[in-house]
Amino acid sequence: MLQKIWFALVWTYVKLGLFFYSKKIIIKGTENIPKKGAVLFAVNHPNGLVDPLYVTTTHNRRNHYLVRAATFKNPIVKKILESLYLMPIYRIRDGIKQLANNQQIFDKCHRIFEKGETLMIFPEGSHDKKRTIRPLSKGFTRIVFGALEKHEDIDITVIPIGLTYQHPSDYPAKIIINYGKPIKTRAIYDHNIPAKAINILKASVTKQLQKLAVHIPDDDNYETVLQKLNNAQVDFTEVDKVNSMILKNSFPEAKSPKKNYVKPLYYVIVLNSLIPVLIWKKVFKLIKEVEFIDTFRFSVNLLTFTIFYSLQALIIALIYGNNVALFYFTFSLFLVFIYTKLAPTNAKKFLNL
Numbered sequence: 001m002l003q004k005i006w007f008a009l010v011w012t013y014v015k016l017g018l019f020f021y022s023k024k025i026i027i028k029g030t031e032n033i034p035k036k037g038a039v040l041f042a043v044n045h046p047n048g049l050v051d052p053l054y055v056t057t058t059h060n061r062r063n064h065y066l067v068r069a070a071t072f073k074n075p076i077v078k079k080i081l082e083s084l085y086l087m088p089i090y091r092i093r094d095g096i097k098q099l100a101n102n103q104q105i106f107d108k109c110h111r112i113f114e115k116g117e118t119l120m121i122f123p124e125g126s127h128d129k130k131r132t133i134r135p136l137s138k139g140f141t142r143i144v145f146g147a148l149e150k151h152e153d154i155d156i157t158v159i160p161i162g163l164t165y166q167h168p169s170d171y172p173a174k175i176i177i178n179y180g181k182p183i184k185t186r187a188i189y190d191h192n193i194p195a196k197a198i199n200i201l202k203a204s205v206t207k208q209l210q211k212l213a214v215h216i217p218d219d220d221n222y223e224t225v226l227q228k229l230n231n232a233q234v235d236f237t238e239v240d241k242v243n244s245m246i247l248k249n250s251f252p253e254a255k256s257p258k259k260n261y262v263k264p265l266y267y268v269i270v271l272n273s274l275i276p277v278l279i280w281k282k283v284f285k286l287i288k289e290v291e292f293i294d295t296f297r298f299s300v301n302l303l304t305f306t307i308f309y310s311l312q313a314l315i316i317a318l319i320y321g322n323n324v325a326l327f328y329f330t331f332s333l334f335l336v337f338i339y340t341k342l343a344p345t346n347a348k349k350f351l352n353l
Contacts, residue, residue: 007062007084015057017302020336023172023345026237027058029179034157035061038113040144042136042205043161044213045122046129047168048295052120055161058177064112065120066105089139110147113156119143123205127291129168131226131236132218133209140205141198148189155186160205162212166236166345169293174345176237178212214242225249233257233346257346265339272332276304309333 018025033039039061045051049067056063062085069088072078087109090102112119121143123136144156160180165173183204188197209215214236216225225246231254234242245251260266270277283300287293309332317325 003083004062010084011057014053014302017298018053018057020333020340021171021173021298021302023174023340023343024237025054025058026176027179028176029181030059032179032182033059033061033159034182037116038147038154038156039118040113040140040156040158041118041120041161042123042140042158042209043120044133044163044209045124045127046131046163046213046291047165048127048289048291048293050294050298051122051127051163053298054163054175054177055120059179061118063118063120064109066109066122068126069101106143106146109143110150113144113147113154114151116154123202127289129291130218130222131164131214131216132222133206133213133215134218136202136206138198138202141201144185144201145189145194145197148186155184158183158185158201158205160208160212162209162239164213164236164239169290170345171294171297172340172343172345173294174237176239178239180208180212183208211243212239214239214246216246225251231255258344260344262339262342265335266343269335269339272335273305273308276301276308279304305336 041055041063043051043055049071052063052065052067056065064085064087066089067081067086069090071086072081072088087105088101089105109119121140123140124134125137125139128134144158147156148154159182162178162180163175164178165175167174183201185201188200188204192200216222216229228251229236229242229245232252233255234245234252236242280297280300283296284293287296309329312332313325313329316328
């Protein structure tokens with residue numbers, strides 16, 4: 001019970017943080033999610049650990065997650081992640097000996113499905129900002145079919161989820177979360193030999209993901225197509241429209257990025273948040289993978305801005321009273337809200353705070 005309360009509090013805090021961090025969060029297809037019963041969410045993975053945050057805060061079922069084992073190295077971080085229903089999955093790069101630990105994790109996943117709960121997996125196996133659906137590993141099919149073999153009285157619904165950002169790593173974020181059509185796995189498992197069942201499930205999920213997210217085939221023309229889309233300043237969150245351009249090889253004419261008319265407001269926010277901004281600048285220099293920029297920017301700023309604004313409000317309350325402190329705190333959040341919702345999200349890549 002305490003874990004559920006803790007999860008609900010963190011879920012609410014993160015959801016509120018994403019609201020202030022994102023210019024727009026577009027959600028489609030949540031009616032496809034079963035209200036009860038075992039569900040596996042199969043999600044593409046363009047943008048680090050912020051991906052599961054967007055997914056889990058846009059539907060009402062509590063998720064268990066599989067994330068790469070390297071995230072659990074720190075003992076304190078490990079305890080926090082486990083308290084939020086995250087579990088490590090080991091890959092060959094973690095060491096061949098570590099792969100044996102996956103069996104214990106698979107057993108936990110089977111029990112999750114037996115209880116009619118949900119599990120989130122990134123079947124591409126790693127994150128990558130490229131706008132393409134990469135080949136899926138068969139690990140998620142092993143988990144699903146392993147659970148069906150153990151528990152003959154359950155069915156597991158697979159829901160593919162496509163994530164498309166206007167641009168991963170830029171603030172403010174703009175994203176579409178597309179929930180796909182349910183795939184019932186019991187029929188696939190019961191009516192096919194294992195090898196064929198695996199291929200059918202992988203193909204079904206891949207086919208949906210390529211429609212649910214912007215998908216540029218990863219061939220020799222990838223960079224050319226991406227450049228044309230960026231030059232045209234397309235809205236990548238209009239997934240169907242962009243995928244149609246790619247399929248027809250027909251692109252709009254190039255145009256200039258939108259001007260950021262609220263940029264002066266950004267500098268006001270920086271002045272009012274100097275310590276969090278300086279902390280972020282320090283953290284930013286330590287990030288080695290572009291896919292983790294959003295993850296660290298969001299998590300560091302969510303924590304530091306909350307603490308800093310609260311401390312400043314406390315100091316103001318001691319000097320000028322509670323009403324003035326409340327006004328300051330509310331107005332500070334309002335400034336962030338206005339900038340986030342009005343700043344442009346251009347297609348061309350740029351890095352900012």
